Amino acid sequence: MRKNKNRNGPDFWLYARSFLHIYLPKVRNLSQNTIESYKQSITYFIDYLKNQMGIERKDVTFDCLNRKTIKNYLIWMNEDQNLAVKTCNLRLTALKSFMEYCADEDITLVAIYNDVCSVRGMKEHKKSVLYMTNEAIETLLKTPKTDTVKGRRNRMMFIMLYDTAARAQELVDITLRDLHLVNGKTPFVTLTGKGNKSRNVPLMEKTVAHINRYLQEFHPHPSTDGKEPLFFSRRDGKPHALSTDSVNLLLGYYANQARSICPQIPQHVHCHLVRKTRAMHLYRQGMPLTVIMEMLGHENLSTTSNFYAFATLDMIHEAMKKTTPEAVAEAPIWKSKDIRDMLYSLD
Numbered sequence: 001m002r003k004n005k006n007r008n009g010p011d012f013w014l015y016a017r018s019f020l021h022i023y024l025p026k027v028r029n030l031s032q033n034t035i036e037s038y039k040q041s042i043t044y045f046i047d048y049l050k051n052q053m054g055i056e057r058k059d060v061t062f063d064c065l066n067r068k069t070i071k072n073y074l075i076w077m078n079e080d081q082n083l084a085v086k087t088c089n090l091r092l093t094a095l096k097s098f099m100e101y102c103a104d105e106d107i108t109l110v111a112i113y114n115d116v117c118s119v120r121g122m123k124e125h126k127k128s129v130l131y132m133t134n135e136a137i138e139t140l141l142k143t144p145k146t147d148t149v150k151g152r153r154n155r156m157m158f159i160m161l162y163d164t165a166a167r168a169q170e171l172v173d174i175t176l177r178d179l180h181l182v183n184g185k186t187p188f189v190t191l192t193g194k195g196n197k198s199r200n201v202p203l204m205e206k207t208v209a210h211i212n213r214y215l216q217e218f219h220p221h222p223s224t225d226g227k228e229p230l231f232f233s234r235r236d237g238k239p240h241a242l243s244t245d246s247v248n249l250l251l252g253y254y255a256n257q258a259r260s261i262c263p264q265i266p267q268h269v270h271c272h273l274v275r276k277t278r279a280m281h282l283y284r285q286g287m288p289l290t291v292i293m294e295m296l297g298h299e300n301l302s303t304t305s306n307f308y309a310f311a312t313l314d315m316i317h318e319a320m321k322k323t324t325p326e327a328v329a330e331a332p333i334w335k336s337k338d339i340r341d342m343l344y345s346l347d
Contacts, residue, residue: 010109012060015102016042023101031196033169041094048073062112065099070119078122089121130273131280132265137162139262140269143254149217154250156214157231161247161271163207165278165295166191168244168271176219177226181208193297201295247271 020042024035049055049064074092077083096117103113132140141162144155161171170191178190180200187203203211215222222228229241248270255269266273279292 010062010102010106012062012064015105016098018105019098019101029196031194034195037090038094038097041091042098044091045073045095048076052076062102062109065095065112065116067115067118070095070116074119074122085122085124089124092119092121130266131277132269132273134281136258136262136264136266137274137277137281139258140251140255140265143258143261152214153218153231154254156210157242157247158251158254158274159207159210160189160230161274162278163204164189164191164201165275165282166201166271167193167275167297168247170297171271172229172231172242172244172247174230175226176215176222176228176230179211179230181211191297197297199294199297244271 020035020039024030024038025032046057046060049060049069050057053069055064070092074088077088077091078085096113099109099113099116103110141155141158144158145151146155157171160166160174164171166174170193173192174189178192180189181187181203187205187208188200189203190198190200192198218232219228219230228239231242232239233242233246234240251269251271251274255265259265275296279296282292282295283289
């Protein structure tokens with residue numbers, strides 16, 4: 001790799017371009033969305049150097065990636081920009097990955113890589129998973145009216161989103177050839193997730209019935225290659241896959257309508273909330289975390305565990321009822337106002 005013409009040492013920009021345009025797409029074979037995420041993280045740090053430290057882009061060198069600067073960068077993101085701890089840590093991880101690549105390419109950068117890696121991520125306080133009740137999700141799925149074309153499309157889209165626990169991008173990327181509805185075999189859909197990794201998710205019988213009716217109306221004459229998007233809008237007379245923003249906007253729109261019927265529906269409904277809801281419902285029904293991990297497309301069980309490996313108060317109560325049935329005749333003590341006041345006091 002060439003040196004920087006204006007100063008000693010490797011050229012930061014040459015390595016950055018090589019990382020984004022050669023290593024990630026061609027060596028790692030990562031998806032464009034993942035590469036874009038790395039690019040945004042590096043760009044955000046470069047903008048910090050310029051706007052907060054007065055370092056122009058042309059003056060950025062590897063010396064800018066030192067422990068002190070990285071620590072201040074984390075604090076600035078969290079406290080000044082009000083970014084979530086998870087977001088801050090993801091951007092730190094992106095910088096570490098970039099420097100790992102650079103150190104592998106040039107041994108003189110190993111010390112800088114070690115310096116960056118010495119900065120630990122911010123501690124993230126785990127929160128209980130927000131998810132919708134069965135009543136709430138059922139109300140939401142039934143809200144799109146079926147007397148309009150778009151209403152029928154949107155209802156089918158929401159049913160598919162919930163049944164498969166797909167990510168927003170995975171949902172809009174589904175094509176006709178991803179559907180496998182052969183009689184006599186378990187029906188499933190192939191989802192393409194992060195890093196272009198695909199997984200097969202079984203479909204429930206009711207969902208398959210909805211899909212078949214949907215296909216008859218929206219895809220009466222499919223092409224032989226099956227590359228048409230399952231869910232689409234028409235522009236210039238041609239079908240175009242919906243964007244993830246469009247799906248989230250539609251979810252929010254229908255959630256606002258459904259809330260008047262079911263107040264349990266949260267204020268902010270989005271694709272990821274539906275995904276978490278499906279996973280939590282399956283977890284509460286006894287599905288093992290390892291199976292949920294496969295369904296969600298998580299590479300590591302710890303990722304799934306961080307979200308779902310906890311017992312809600314109701315789950316603990318149900319477990320206690322099964323082991324001590326004679327002790328459940330009385331109402332749960334935490335539902336008494338006096339007991340609640342005592343539990344949630346500082347005395």
